[in-house]
Amino acid sequence: MIKEVRIPEISENVTSGKVVSVLVKEGDMIDVDDILIEFETEKALVEIPSTAKGKIIELLAREGQEMQVGDLIVKVETESEEEGEEEKKSVPAEPEDKEDSEPVQKRAPDQKEEDGKDEATAAIQKQADLQMDKKAAPKSLPSEAHERQDERRPPAPAAPSIRRFARELAIDIHHIQGSGPGGRITEADVKAAVKQGRARVDSAGTGMVAEPSLPDFSRWGEIETVELPGVRRLTARSVATSWRTVAHVTQFDRADITHVETFIRAQAPRLKKQGVKLTVTAVIMKVCAAALSAFPRFNASIDPANNQMILKKYIHIGMAVDTERGLLVPVIRDANRKSIGQLAADIADMAERTRTKKIKPDEMEGGTFTISNQGGIGGTQFTPIVMWPQVAILGVSRTAIEPLFVDGQFQPRAMLPLSLSYDHRIIDGADAARFLRWVCEGLEMPLTMQLH
Structure with a gap:
């Protein structure tokens, strides 16, 4: 056969x-x-x-x-x-x-x-x-709220992946005429609906609105049209969904990591013999894992449709990796259960496999919190976008040596700028300030973590 x-x-x-x-x-x-x-x-x-x-x-x-x-x-x-x-x-x-x-x-x-x-x-x-579908039904996410507005209407003839794709683009799939066998809706049908500017979910449904059509730029000069690569398309959809869904606020602070850098210089040779490169990112991830245990709301997700908050008992931290294809975010599982050395090894391994296209799709799913470290590139501060359905992300900028008044005199200190973006629907400003200060103190005085 x-x-x-x-x-x-x-x-x-x-x-x-x-x-x-x-x-x-x-x-x-x-x-x-x-x-x-x-x-x-x-x-x-x-x-x-x-x-x-x-x-x-x-x-x-x-x-x-x-x-x-x-x-x-x-x-x-x-x-x-x-x-x-x-x-x-x-x-x-x-x-x-x-x-x-x-x-x-x-x-x-x-x-x-x-x-x-x-x-x-x-x-x-x-x-x-x-x-x-059965598991998702009782705890639907915000983007699914519109589909439940009228449960009496017949189900849309489309595969789950197509329905998810339509929801991401703020498209009401029930308004699309399918071109597949038996009238089933395909990805091409959803894309066509977007191009034609129809079937958009109204603002009363999800708060999403259609983007205006672009003008003809060739009227003013020469242009070149370039197809967006796959990773860029994914990033565009993801950040657009996050920006529309999350009530973004960003909190800023600075941590004195002079002692951390001294610790890294002292421990790096020993870990190097084990094939591990100790980095500030690994230390930050360890401190963040402890902070998420102390502040569980930052490790949660919000379900406004059911007026619920989902507290996750696991801590999986994503790390933004800059690749030739674009931004990708592999996830370090159970970061709270790993030593700084283990985290350093995992970070190096996953970053390398992400850049060489050897990372698996399921290794970029399930994150509960994200760290975006731009310190190797530069900059003093930035406002990272929360990766929905997460509720917080930590941005890390470049360390700067600054004079700080310590013990009655000015001393050169390594100051690390940190930016915490969070979802104001579930996290108050005071809580965000406490969380970020906790992270700073955890970097400045590691024994502080043992008091919680």
């Missing part, structure tokens, strides 16, 4: 990418889990494995080609018909997902899954999507 292998759903909000390299050719014999292509998404470089065993009879992916989730990579001739029948029998029954399904009478008999996966993968993904 002939089996089709398609681009699987890789990560939330990832709907397309670019084929970097093709590792097979027509006529090759492949096994399950053999890598077919390297696929660069907006977040990371991903290896796509085969879900079938047999001979490649048709290869459709090409290097440099833009492909979407569900697009066909290869057709594989499997060994026998019986093998395929056995696989079909082993597939669990698909649960009914009202939100994802359309009326039965409207489906074509031979219609395939929207995401284009083989039956086994589709069943597994559909079960996962159902669980995600």
Whole structure:
């Protein structure tokens, strides 16, 4: 029998990418889990494995080609018909997902899954999507509030990833006419709605408004149109969503890290023998992890639709990494449980893998707080944007040697500017000032952390 292998759903909000390299050719014999292509998404470089065993009879992916989730990579001739029948029998029954399904009478008999996966993968993904929807239902996020305004209207015929994409762009998906099989809504339909300036969610729904159309800049001189790369597109969507959603306020302070720099100089040779480079960022992350334990509201998320605050019992800190592709934010898991040396090793490892496109998509998800360190570039202060649904982010600028009056005399001290942006809906200004001062004192007098 002939089996089709398609681009699987890789990560939330990832709907397309670019084929970097093709590792097979027509006529090759492949096994399950053999890598077919390297696929660069907006977040990371991903290896796509085969879900079938047999001979490649048709290869459709090409290097440099833009492909979407569900697009066909290869057709594989499997060994026998019986093998395929056995696989079909082993597939669990698909649960009914009202939100994802359309009326039965409207489906074509031979219609395939929207995401284009083989039956086994589709069943597994559909079960996962159902669980995600069930879990999200009682605690919906702000961007979903508009969808609940009228629960009586029929569900939109679109995959979960397409619905999420529409919500990010402030598009009411119920106003879009689908062009896919059976009228299902595709990513292209959502993009077309944006370009035409229709289907926007009104300000009463989510507070989001349509952006005005651009003028014709060529009227005033020569222009060049450049396609936004994947990471830049992702960043643009993410910061726009955060800016519209979060009530941003930024608090500024400075920490005297003279003792920290002395500590780093003293401990660096010992850690270097272990292959670890000790940095100020690792120390800051350790102090922030302790601060988040002392101030749990800064490690939370707000759910205004249900008038709830979600307190997370884990502390996963994201760190902004400047790459050739743009800004990416890998996440250090359980930062509060790691030593400064472990954090330094993890930071170096994840930063390197992020810059070399070896970071995995799930390693850039689940952050509860973020640190953006621009000290290596310069600047005195900046106002970082909170990465929604987080509620706070710490900006770190360049250390400056300044005279400070200490013990009755002026002394040269290493002063580190810090900027804390936070969501005023859940954090008051006084709390932000206390949190940031706690971080400063934790850097200046590390034993302070042991008192909490």
